[in-house]
Amino acid sequence: MEVDTRSLMKRKYEQHEHEHEQLNTSKPSAFFKPVAGRKHTLTVALPGSIIANAQNHDLKTYLAGKIGRALAVFCVDEIVIFDDGQRQNHRQAQNRTHQSRRHDDNDDEYSGWSDPDHFLEHLLSYLECPPHLRKSLFPMHPNLSQAGKLPSLDMPHHLRSDEWCPYREGITVDQGSADSSEIKKRKPSNITAGNTTLVDAGFPSLVRLEPPPLASIPVNTRLTLKFRSETDPGIYTNLTAEAVGPDTPREEKGYYWGYSIRRASGIHAVFSECPYFNGYSFSIGTSERGQPIDTCISRLCGLAKQNEMGGEPVFKNVLIVFGGVAGLEAAVKFDSENLAEISIGRDNPTELFDLWVNLQPTQGSRTIRTEEAVWLGLAKLEGASSTLSERNKPTTPQLHRLFSGAHLDDQSIYHDDLHDGDIEANSERESESMKRDSNDSGSEADSAEEEKNSKAELEVRDGIADEHDVEALPTHLEEKHTNGSIKDPNLVTWESPEDPANPKNWPMKRKWAATFIVSAFTFISPVSSSMVAPALNSVGTDFGIHNEIEIAMVLSIFVLAYAIGPLILGPLSEIYGRIVILQLANLFYLAFNIGCGFATSKGQMMAFRFLSGLGGSALLAIGGGVLSDCWTADQRGKAVGIYSLAPLLGPAAGPVAGGFITENTTWRWVFWATSILDAAIQIAGLFFLQETYAPTLLERKAQRLRKETGNNALHTEYDNKNKALSKILSTALVRPFRLLGTQPIVQVLAVYMGYLYGTMYLVLSTFPALWEIRYGESIDIGGLNYISLGLGFFMGAQITAPLNDIIYRRLKKRNNNIGRPEFRVPLMVPAAFMVPVGIFWYSWSAQVKIHWIMPNIGAFIFAAGSIVGFQGIQTYLVDAYTRFAASAVAAATVLRSIAGFSFPLFAPNMYKALDYGWGGSVLGFCAIVLGVPAPFLLWMFGEKLRGKSKFAAGS
Template sequence: MALPSSLSEKSSVQQTSVGTAIPEPSLVDAPVDHHPDSPLSTSGVVNVRQDDATGKHGSDKGAPKTEDAHDENVIVVAWDGPDDPENPRNWTSKRKWTIALTVSAFTFISPLSSTMIAPAAGQIASGFNITDEFQVNLSISIFVLAYAVGPLVLGPLSEIFGRTPVLRGCNLFFTAWNLGCGFAQSERQLIAFRFLAGLGGSAPLAAGGAVLGDLFAPEERGKAMALYTLAPLLGPAIGPIVGGWIAERSTWRWVFWSTSIAAGVIQIVGIFTLKESFGPVLLDRKAKKIRANLDAENSGEVRTMFQKTAKKRNYRHFFFVSICRPFILSVQEPIVQLFGLYLAFVYGIIYLVLTTIPEIYTNIYHNTPGIVGLHYIGLGIGLFVCSQINSRLSDVIYKKLKERNGGVGEPEHRLRLLVAGWGAQERTHWIVPDIGFALIGGGMVLSFQGMMMYIVEAFTMYAASALAAVSFLRSIAAFGFPLFAPAMYNRLGYGVANTILAAIAFVIGVPAILGLYTYGKKIRGMSKHANKHPMKNFKK
């Protein structure tokens, strides 16, 4: 079956522009034996009929093996060669980094809001006549609890509808409810609005890393991921600094209103800078254009290289499978389980630190909210400096290890730099001095960034679902740790309590990192979802 003349040119089809409207569900599947970082997608496949896939190229190795493999009425839509300008990997550096910065801004503003009210907790307690310390901490932590729930749905949705509509829509949802927090008239309203705002703000944590996986090749991904993964750690550290001065010079309500204004600005910028990057969705738009131009005589099935069949699928079933995928990964994938457990502990510790700083410097040192906020600078310095070191070294180390491995890159190459974080991570008992906060921040960012990059490269096609599964565990910890912190510190004291936490971190982290570095490739080989293809050099 031939394409209409208006659509056929050099065995390809006309390109469709990358739109910004919410697309119809693409119902995409990863083809058998295919992965986004394999040569198939990065080198490109010319758009041809499925029955031509073997004849023209002389081999069936590049063609996905599906039930339509020998159906001459099926058109397979793929990238137009290795230099297809619509393939996100071939976009200009300026365009890719503009999107990366926009995604990082989305990822920064939400965690910033999670802790901005910490220095104003006393004002909120006085305003609503709250005397229970647990309830005060709940109004802060409830935001992070939503981080556990949101990605489980939003991550898979980004794999169905695309990254852009999920990120934009959820940021708008976050902005609206965060604005509502400033108008809350009771403690219950504040807690409810904070939870809803957290749901919207969780989208970048689920889909942001997947966007970078769409845009950057593995050997280019380190700097972009360093920027992105810094945002959810640096945001909570900067939040109390800004929130403390706002609360001291105005009211706690302006803490929410100011972040909503900032989120609104980012939303407007994102309209112009954030473009869809998920390959299956982009090719599905291309396939829709072909279907629309096929005449009745040439009617046939059209599918993309990411779909196993051109037959009509049950949308409800596919949606259910996509939503269940994070839970499936949590149960079936040891990589997700190990990193989820450790990152849960890391994220719990950082929120433990963030919520105990106001208590320490207000009750012991009698600082004002504005001065209390300044003590977060040490944590921020540690996060920023080590993030910059990581961004410089990560890609360099990855490329050298790839060269030693015969030009084949492995996700395990991302794990060596994690060892550098342990010297700082084990000093978490120095919680009171600001130098201790810097060491804590440095150790955490090195661990966090390395693990996030590993997850994206190990589960590129399902990166959003894998990140959602990991985010669930770490957000539960970030919600729960600050709630039990007062009782723990009152009973054990800061030195003993944090030494115990450091020991637990060591016991969890070292086996996970060393085990995956040694046996990670074998574990991925047994996985149903992880990337089994070596990331070889490809022509760009």
């Protein structure tokens, strides 16, 4: 960056006494000379309650300014402001008369008293904004009444009108403006039109975007510009620039380009809403009860060297979390129910962080204030973080937590090939939070926090996590800090970060063996659910079942068990370990699946199918958790890619194989064949699949040490987690039905999801009759038609995840980087039309019996639309009920499983009365009635409904 010193006034110069050289000392030279592009980031998280603790407006402003200076000096890329549950206490203690209200109801009425989080966000945003843009972007507000007392951050993008840099911040203006004197007259409601977009970048003349944007950009939109010229042109007129992402100056040239700001409803949202693909690669919590900083820095450097194998990034996105007056422990305690809900911790804050640090072990004062801790912590960690960040290489693809597209019962993960450099990627599930420091605290948290409602707009990052759905842990939270505090000699932890007993440190062969076995387990259950479909008529003939409803029940009763199994077996795996529950459940499935092959009556068949489904449901609920135990976030891509294929291929492979088996042998071999395959997997699992759940492994270690040493005080950091079986089961069983009974959003979406799921199983159950009777195909050839459904499920799942995130990020960017669950709705619109189109196409093609490819095309469209709609519904529920997301999805899961059981029962009579054409039309019209209005109603009224709910985000 070059500076024209001729026109710069009031700058300090020094005259060399001997050589008479003139040195410009107005700015450090490093400020102007970035060395190389920077991919790594630094995030700081702290509570907004520190503002509530300040006694007057001047002190609040001063506090925000001091924090802003620290963020700028140490090049922090993101600041997360979270609720630690203390601001209400401060407000009551001070007996303020100001009434708290949501700031987006009336931006003129919130303040540092009523909404300290928003106050801090407001002032930090103001400080980060380049001065020449503030008048346009920040209207007058009481929060800014003391803005003149704020310090200048003077960051690289705070450029003067005669300074040059190849990047610059600007704001769009209306096309009618010809010079900067007209900027003050522009109205925010105007929209740039045509192919020309003008930007006020602080120069005497406006800048024109080249190439022009594909769509018009609203006036008063802040943009980051990139000029073609690296050198100062000298004359700042007729300039053109390209609009780029706000991270481009950092990633391409290494400029520090300010910080982004995000608010979180609690510690859990700091993690779960992280915008980075693999979450925070390393997290640091600060507390006076942590390990000494010098010890931690030594460990960090050692860990960086040990993890360089394979060239994967180790500390790409670092998070540092600071506490408020009551300390970080109080924030964790306040958010304990949410943390439990997403399975990232309970009452012990050390579980949340890779490091638990004491920044000043020899402090002379009883307390260290948060603003002091921020300066102190960033200064002490700056050297270490720089060392670690230099080792980073491009990040691995993100793992999107999605529920299986093909089978719709699995809870699997989608592998996204977007890369870190993508402009759109940096705001995905916005929430790269850093775990906060309780170094600021001088007193211990002593109040028991009650269930508190979510307030901020929340975007859950990679899906849900739940106490009974342990596979869904956000990737950056699965790597919990398990070394504990060195101050507790009775704490049993891993021997070191490289402890070979830790599944994440297992040899690669052992990890891959576990991955393939779990993937095979997960493949079997969906195969068993649908493999019997081509054999239904044969089963009915042998058992004398003439009632078509009972014949269909042979297929669908397996799915009914899916509504019950995960709610019970998932929580049991938290208490007794993943592998023991998985193995026992699979044995349970295996025994009754074999029993199906030996059944001698329809009663036995129905009972055995239900019980085998009960055992099979555990494989889907627990399997993914094994992968999260074994693989670190930056290693997990290939493993999850293999695992996620299993439930997608199962529903298509099952009927295809079942058709050939039934045609060439007997329907009993449909069950025996799957049992033989499952038995082989079970045997392999007994030899090669060992326990991976860290709490279970550490508890076993503690028990062994207690026996060897006689020290009964030995414990793990997972003890005292309120893991009573009765409480875990009551939460898993009661809350989903509570949401289903009281929440209109859950009710509507669960009904629509149930319709999609039920229709899918209706089609699965009626395929054999269509191809064997109407088209005259043999059982084995007719089974090949299931491939169209499998392809539709697979393609829908592969397209949905990246497209859903791209749409969300763009809408969020247009909404001042504030995310809303309603931004998940647009993808439901094409799905709402694809489902009825596919049903009509399939039904009327079958009605008139045209070429066999036509019903298959309709089935493909229906299957793809079902998955797109299904994933849109699920991600909306996750975002809308972040704190209770797992329970909301569980409620929908119960209803959809019941629908999957019941829909095939009325299908035969419906088609007998109406035939395929009008029978399918009934389903298509129902899809229109249920599906088409839903996204539009959610878009218009979703926020209001959430505002009235005590469970939903934004309420």
